[in-house]
Amino acid sequence: xxDNMTKQEIMRWLQCPAGSELDTLQARADKTRHxxxxxxxxxxxxxxxxxxxxxxxxYCGIRRDNHAVQRYRITLEEIMDxxxxxxxxxxxxxxxxxxxxxxxxxxxxGEVIRRIKTETELAVTLSLGERDPAEWxxxxxxxxxxxLLRFETSNRALFDRIHPPREGHASTSRIAMLKTLQDIGxxxxxxxxxxxxxxxxxxxxxxxxxxADLQLDMIGVGPYIPHPQTPMGNWKDGGMGDEQVPNSLxxxxxxxxxxxxxxxxxxxxxxxxxxxxxxxxxxxMGLCWGANVxxxxxxxxxxxxxxxxxPSKAASTETPEQSRDAALKQIEFLGRSPGRGxxxxxxxxxxxxxSKRKEG
Numbered sequence: 001x002x003d004n005m006t007k008q009e010i011m012r013w014l015q016c017p018a019g020s021e022l023d024t025l026q027a028r029a030d031k032t033r034h035x036x037x038x039x040x041x042x043x044x045x046x047x048x049x050x051x052x053x054x055x056x057x058x059y060c061g062i063r064r065d066n067h068a069v070q071r072y073r074i075t076l077e078e079i080m081d082x083x084x085x086x087x088x089x090x091x092x093x094x095x096x097x098x099x100x101x102x103x104x105x106x107x108x109x110g111e112v113i114r115r116i117k118t119e120t121e122l123a124v125t126l127s128l129g130e131r132d133p134a135e136w137x138x139x140x141x142x143x144x145x146x147x148l149l150r151f152e153t154s155n156r157a158l159f160d161r162i163h164p165p166r167e168g169h170a171s172t173s174r175i176a177m178l179k180t181l182q183d184i185g186x187x188x189x190x191x192x193x194x195x196x197x198x199x200x201x202x203x204x205x206x207x208x209x210x211x212a213d214l215q216l217d218m219i220g221v222g223p224y225i226p227h228p229q230t231p232m233g234n235w236k237d238g239g240m241g242d243e244q245v246p247n248s249l250x251x252x253x254x255x256x257x258x259x260x261x262x263x264x265x266x267x268x269x270x271x272x273x274x275x276x277x278x279x280x281x282x283x284x285m286g287l288c289w290g291a292n293v294x295x296x297x298x299x300x301x302x303x304x305x306x307x308x309x310x311p312s313k314a315a316s317t318e319t320p321e322q323s324r325d326a327a328l329k330q331i332e333f334l335g336r337s338p339g340r341g342x343x344x345x346x347x348x349x350x351x352x353x354x355s356k357r358k359e360g
Contacts, residue, residue: 195247
């Protein structure tokens with residue numbers, strides 16, 4: 001059963017001082033993780049397909065109007081090389097991520113999916129932004145298993161402020177898109193940035209409640225990290241004063257823990273943002289606060305540094321082998337074991353057997 005926290009309870013955990021009370025939150029989240037998804041840490045191989053993006057989101061380093069970025073788009077054969085590495089390393093999933101790049105056509109992505117599913121037993125996760133539902137359906141029929149689309153904040157005014165709509169389109173609801181993805185049959189993931197300038201604690205509490213309302217299969221959260229070549233690079237607290245959520249590692253860990261408590265069966269990665277803020281222990285701490293997934297980066301090294309959604313991104317200079325080895329060492333250090341198989345979410349397994357999302 002999920003922990004049906006009220007908004008006030010969530011806000012109390014977000015704002016309580018460090019100390020024994022916060023230790024209780026960490027212990028509860030880790031116990032819930034152990035009881036619901038076990039001690040295995042699932043490894044998902046990440047491939048960053050393209051840093052070309054048609055969108056102009058105010059915080060993102062690969063936004064359309066950042067002309068300092070050297071753009072790239074990976075080839076089909078390079079993607080397959082990454083897939084074969086994932087198999088060799090014992091990973092169960094390949095995550096294909098990219099900007100909203102028109103060159104990543106529906107047909108091209110469909111062919112990528114078919115090749116991976118024909119030549120490997122990997123699960124395929126897509127994270128390609130806002131696309132036409134017909135494309136999502138086509139990719140699902142080609143064999144894609146999961147789709148990640150972060151709603152970033154449930155505060156619609158704040159979302160619209162930092163996410164200009166697609167050119168020629170009205171502002172869209174990512175919440176509605178997530179429900180469409182669920183209806184198509186994807187394992188569906190989402191998440192938020194923590195500490196966006198202008199984000200109140202009440203906003204973040206509503207985000208966490210929304211995780212539960214959507215019964216997300218995957219939840220990815222990480223602190224907002226400013227990029228100097230974006231309009232938000234010099235924004236401060238958005239004029240919120242004490243109501244402003246800090247973009248700190250400590251706040252990121254609280255949100256990981258609360259996400260685990262409200263969605264005990266979800267797969268929750270210890271994200272690159274956590275590792276970026278603390279290169280030595282950020283990822284391990286995420287695993288101690290409720291996370292059960294790590295995504296080693298398999299992107300060819302010649303492209304790795306170019307996918308800079310925020311600066312100094314962790315693992316941007318590691319080879320795929322080094323990313324794998326670092327993940328395995330982190331798992332071993334914590335006395336846990338690498339996951340085996342696909343690592344499907346409990347919610348999705350229930351959905352497939354009951355044909356509907358389970359209440360409560």
